[in-house]
Amino acid sequence: MDFPVCVTNKNITHSKPNISVNYPHITNLPHSLTEKKINGDIVSLLNNLLIEQGFYNESLVEMVGTYEIKTNERNILSLSLTVYSFTGGAHGLTITKSLTFDVMTGKQYSLKDLFNPNSNYVEKLSQIISMKIEAWEVPLLEDFTTIRPDQDYYLADHTIVIYFQLYEITPYVYGFPYFPIPIKSIEDIIRTDGPLNTLLTF
Structure with missing residues (x-):
């Protein structure tokens, strides 16, 4: 189907x-x-x-x-x-x-279900988001260190979008911080039997 x-x-x-x-x-x-x-x-x-x-x-x-x-x-x-x-x-x-x-x-699927066991997905995604925060000059309430293991996300096209709630890392006026990450850029840590791989090969 x-x-x-x-x-x-x-x-x-x-x-x-x-x-x-x-x-x-x-x-x-x-x-x-x-x-x-x-x-x-x-x-x-x-x-x-x-x-x-x-x-x-x-x-x-x-x-x-x-x-x-x-x-x-x-x-x-x-x-x-x-x-x-x-x-x-x-x-x-x-x-x-x-x-x-x-x-x-x-x-x-929770976030951890998308990645290989022992893949350190939290650390790798956090590094990518940290670079985007710096490049986009995102205003923060305090220094960003890491995402949660169960961080909010959705899938769109060939991308996983990690996001945060209002006040979670940014002031209210900024709105929801969304960080799209191309699946291709993290294909070394995704599960081959999971939805990321399905979208990657589409």
């Missing part, structure tokens, strides 16, 4: 407070249990984001949820969920999280 999976839109709406949350729903996969697992993982992450962003907070004024499909080919689905909420104060707060799946098995 190398063709893209079918993605439909679902939504949660409420007038007071003003809530409009859209999220993806996967349909027509060959295996119903796999489809159920992937949709369950998406809803689970969404629920966590909604709660974290104050869905049940009495002070909630507005909440907006969106999603983006980053990769949908060669049995790989990579997507991002973004939730903005405003509960008063100077400005609202936005969180974005991503999921990457094998749509044939339902397996969800």
